[in-house]
Amino acid sequence: MVENGSTDGVAARVGDELPGVRVIDAGGNLGFGGGCNLALADLDGVDYVALVNNDAQVDPGWLAPLVEVLEADPTVGAANPKILFADSFVDVRLSSETGTRGLGDRRPLGVRLSGARVDGRDAWDRLQLVSGFWGLEHGSDGEATFEWTNGDAHLRVPAGAVCELRLASDDDRTVVVQSGPHSTALHVTPEPSWYQVAVDGDPFDVVNNVGSVVLADGHGADRGFLERDEGQFEEVEEIFAWCGAAVLLSRRYLEQVGLFEARYFLYYEDFDLSWRGRAQGWRYLYVPGSVVRHVHSASSVEGSRLFQHYDQRNRLLTLTRNAPSGLAVREAGRHLLITGSYARRDIFVPLAHRRSPSVETVRRRMRAYGAYVRMLPEAIAGRRELTARGRLADEELSRWMHQR
Numbered sequence: 001m002v003e004n005g006s007t008d009g010v011a012a013r014v015g016d017e018l019p020g021v022r023v024i025d026a027g028g029n030l031g032f033g034g035g036c037n038l039a040l041a042d043l044d045g046v047d048y049v050a051l052v053n054n055d056a057q058v059d060p061g062w063l064a065p066l067v068e069v070l071e072a073d074p075t076v077g078a079a080n081p082k083i084l085f086a087d088s089f090v091d092v093r094l095s096s097e098t099g100t101r102g103l104g105d106r107r108p109l110g111v112r113l114s115g116a117r118v119d120g121r122d123a124w125d126r127l128q129l130v131s132g133f134w135g136l137e138h139g140s141d142g143e144a145t146f147e148w149t150n151g152d153a154h155l156r157v158p159a160g161a162v163c164e165l166r167l168a169s170d171d172d173r174t175v176v177v178q179s180g181p182h183s184t185a186l187h188v189t190p191e192p193s194w195y196q197v198a199v200d201g202d203p204f205d206v207v208n209n210v211g212s213v214v215l216a217d218g219h220g221a222d223r224g225f226l227e228r229d230e231g232q233f234e235e236v237e238e239i240f241a242w243c244g245a246a247v248l249l250s251r252r253y254l255e256q257v258g259l260f261e262a263r264y265f266l267y268y269e270d271f272d273l274s275w276r277g278r279a280q281g282w283r284y285l286y287v288p289g290s291v292v293r294h295v296h297s298a299s300s301v302e303g304s305r306l307f308q309h310y311d312q313r314n315r316l317l318t319l320t321r322n323a324p325s326g327l328a329v330r331e332a333g334r335h336l337l338i339t340g341s342y343a344r345r346d347i348f349v350p351l352a353h354r355r356s357p358s359v360e361t362v363r364r365r366m367r368a369y370g371a372y373v374r375m376l377p378e379a380i381a382g383r384r385e386l387t388a389r390g391r392l393a394d395e396e397l398s399r400w401m402h403q404r
Contacts, residue, residue, distance in 0.1 A: 218323055261382075
């Protein structure tokens with residue numbers, strides 16, 4: 001067990017109560033990759049290594065199918081299970097009239113959603129916003145984060161007896177909430193308020209990851225993300241990359257390709273290692289007979305400052321290290337262009353019309369970019385080293401690329 005900067009005293013308890021467990025003290029929090037690397041440093045006598053996140057729970061019998069595919073083909077370096085979200089969900093739809101704010105913001109806006117509770121417990125970070133939303137925005141203390149609907153929005157809430165949503169709009173507006181056969185009309189006002197909504201329908205499982213894909217803009221993404229699990233992923237398939245939430249890795253693969261890039265701290269370490277291995281001829285398989293349930297982003301809530309910083313920075317670093325140079329340069333420039341568009345919408349237009357600006361999104365993106373620039377020399381040096389070992393041909397990469 002790696003003691004990676006925890007504060008709950010569990011490492012001392014393990015040392016006292018479970019003498020058969022070897023405890024390695026990292027001396028602080030080294031992040032996901034750094035902590036894993038300490039445990040992976042000595043693989044003598046080991047054939048395979050299983051990684052399972054602390055927010056994941058494996059189903060009984062999950063390991064045997066993964067071992068079988070690695071045993072059957074020595075060119076396969078990793079076996080990826082079917083990773084489902086830990087919760088089961090029900091569908092909810094929000095429908096309302098839309099209006100534009102003007103002043104440079106011409107989006108058709110319905111209502112703002114800024115919170116969710118299920119059976120009295122906060123469920124905002126477990127909500128699934130499937131379609132009809134404009135993306136995360138930052139506001140005041142009453143609505144620290146929120147998302148506008150475009151008038152017709154589809155979301156999923158964890159299954160429970162009582163669901164409440166915190167809603168607001170620019171003016172008084174009627175919102176129709178539908179779940180299963182139930183439909184409720186709510187009178188939503190500009191003041192953010194909690195509304196109880198009726199949820200119905202049989203709860204269902206939702207896919208978190210069935211292997212990872214590379215998008216045309218270089219983003220790493222979860223294959224099957226937010227799809228209902230209805231039997232569409234029941235065949236063993238080759239995948240571009242594996243997911244570090246739960247995976248079985250071959251020792252031979254790790255010895256040849258190396259371990260995680262520890263300087264990433266959080267996010268994209270698995271994607272970087274997958275890309276490196278594929279460039280050296282390794283393959284990865286998705287194995288549906290193995291099932292794991294995952295909370296998803298429990299270490300740093302998706303949309304949080306921590307999540308966005310490392311996700312944005314490390315994506316650019318991964319492209320610099322592994323991608324064709326044209327793609328890497330284009331995406332580094334595109335990050336700045338998109339940041340500029342947010343600055344116009346959230347800062348310059350409000351100031352021009354004497355409204356309070358919102359700087360949080362721009363500040364987060366610029367901090368991530370600044371951190372990327374500071375690490376750029378190391379990333380370029382890493383690119384040269386990786387290129388000497390082998391590089392994934394552009395046509396091979398194109399074959400794996402998905403559109404959004």
